[in-house]
Amino acid sequence: MVTILIIEDDPFTQQFYQFLFSKFGYNILLTEDGDEVFNILEVNEVDLIIMDINLKNTYFNNQKVDGVFLTKKIKKETIYSNTPIILVTAYQKKPGDSNYIDESCADDYIVKPVTDYNELINKVKKLIKK
Numbered sequence: 001m002v003t004i005l006i007i008e009d010d011p012f013t014q015q016f017y018q019f020l021f022s023k024f025g026y027n028i029l030l031t032e033d034g035d036e037v038f039n040i041l042e043v044n045e046v047d048l049i050i051m052d053i054n055l056k057n058t059y060f061n062n063q064k065v066d067g068v069f070l071t072k073k074i075k076k077e078t079i080y081s082n083t084p085i086i087l088v089t090a091y092q093k094k095p096g097d098s099n100y101i102d103e104s105c106a107d108d109y110i111v112k113p114v115t116d117y118n119e120l121i122n123k124v125k126k127l128i129k130k
Contacts (some may be wrong), residue, residue: 002128003027005046007070008088009055013112017050020117021124022059034060034070041080047128049074049085051106071104084127086120088112 002025006017009032021028029040032055040046053067057103060070074080087109109122 001025001027002047002126003029003044004048005029005031005040005044005052006050007031007055007058007067008050008052009057010052013052016114020120024121026124032058034058034065037070037074041074041083046083048124049063049083050124051085051087053087053089068104070107075105084108086110086123086127088114 004017004026005019006014006028008014008017008030014030018030019030029044029046031037031040034055039062049071051067051071055066055070058065059069060073071085071087074083074085084107085104087104087106087108088111090112107127110123111119114120
């Protein structure tokens with residue numbers, strides 16, 4: 001079974017992901033705790049990570065962090081570096097903007113609110129190797 005780790009701090013968005021991905025038979029793990037992310041990765045075989053960029057209440061080692069920081073940290077760990085990550089942002093990327101995709105080493109991104117569910121599912125299916 002495919003397992004997706006979702007790092008999201010908004011309860012409504014968490015419920016949306018649970019509902020959407022359960023329809024496709026995916027196993028969902030949810031957290032907004034930066035330290036817990038690495039505990040989850042250690043004990044579970046995670047096939048894909050969906051990472052919100054704007055995490056309001058997320059800390060790693062007692063330091064407030066965002067999704068770009070956590071994505072970089074995950075990708076720098078050799079054991080997790082091949083785990084695909086989709087960043088979720090509320091901001092449409094415009095020419096000249098900071099390139100958070102390259103900066104974070106994420107594999108893809110999607111803008112929220114997610115209005116095209118098929119686009120998200122297609123991105124997930126493309127990145128999952130199972």
